[in-house]
Amino acid sequence: MTGGPVVGVDIGGSGLRLQAWYAAGAGPVRTAPGVRIGSTGIDVAAAVADARALLDEERATGGREGPPATVVWSMRGLLFLADRTEVLRLVREGLRADVTVVVSDAVANLVGATGGLHPAAVVAAGTGAVAFGTDFATTWRRVDGWGHVLGDVGSGAWLGLEGLRVALRAADGLSGGSEALLGAGVDRFGPTESWPRQLMATLDAPERLASFAPVVTAAAPTDPVAAGLCQRAGQGLGEALLAAATGLGSPHLVATGGVLVDGPVWSALVATLAAQGAQLAPARGGALDGALLLGRRLGEEGQLPEHPAYLVVG
Structure with a gap:
């Protein structure tokens, strides 16, 4: 060298x-x-x-x-x-x-x-989401990371997509919709009729969807529908992390990513782990x-x- x-x-x-x-x-x-x-x-x-x-x-x-x-x-x-x-x-x-x-x-x-090559499992929740566990020897286990169309549960793109879906349910007058997220979605993306072209036909669709995730988390304290989405996001991330840690004995469990900066998703993740007797170590x-x-x-x-x-x- x-x-x-x-x-x-x-x-x-x-x-x-x-x-x-x-x-x-x-x-x-x-x-x-x-x-x-x-x-x-x-x-x-x-x-x-x-x-x-x-x-x-x-x-x-x-x-x-x-x-x-x-x-x-x-x-x-x-x-x-x-x-x-x-x-x-x-x-x-x-x-x-x-x-x-x-x-x-x-x-x-x-x-x-x-901070090293130790037996551990991590869940990373940014635009996408993936959990990974390894001992850097015989066990290398990935969970999710399938992309925003097929998976990435709990990611920014997933949370933004789910938020816009319940917004459209409100626009259609269906149960389970969120008027708060509908208004926020129109403010961000314009008329609902323009959403499919913006969010399905562009190469940066995951990033555009993820840009709506902070709106969902911000609405959670006052909107039960948004709160439910954040709960599902945190639970999905926690389940992926635990699955990635399978076979590693007592590994360090860590979580990273911008989605976890906001309280509702983080709280749901921590609660999901606690229910299984597990807890997170600080991410370095x-x-x-x-x-x-x-x-x-x-x-x-x-x-x-x-x-x-x-x-x-x-």
Whole structure:
């Protein structure tokens, strides 16, 4: 390896973030647009180009030259929306590090949240939602992460979608609707007749749906329908976390993500775990922190626990 930095890249629905770690400490977090998903899956080449531009910016600002020693590429959708071998090739060729690591964002979230490679399970609830548990040896278990159409229960996109569904029930005069969320939905997205085109026919539909999730959580204290959705979200996240921890003995349980910043979903998650005699440990960081930690661990020990689906070194 060269004396270059460890570079962590984390790509999710809300954006791409890149950070370099030098002997003297971490550089600034640099950002670009998030995942672009088309008919063939994730546009990895576009993400690599964005990361390359950020890395060039990092070098120019810091007056540094030469390739990174290690790049750890953490990406949403690695299992279903991209070819891992192709991702590794594109990242390796585009960022030209001595060593390239491609890792599922579920694993990076777990490492960042626990601060190490320990037996643990994490549920990450941002635009999407996935739970993951591993001992970094024989057990690697993912739960959900199926995307906003098929799953991601408790995510921002899920909660926003469910909020808009009950808003439309109110518009149609059906039971179980929410007039409060209907009014809020019209304020945000315009007439209900425009919602399908905005929220079903655009590439950024998950992000648009997730933008409505804070409206749902804010309405929960005064709207029983919104409160019920937040309860379902927290319960779904808790069930996924417990399922991901199956077979791990007494693992650390952690939870991360923007959806959990708001009280109703967090409270329902904690209550779901408590009912099973489990509780959360504090989360120490996120996926970008995990990517950097994996890169530093590789530099110190010369290897990482690999898995063909979740963590590949090349």
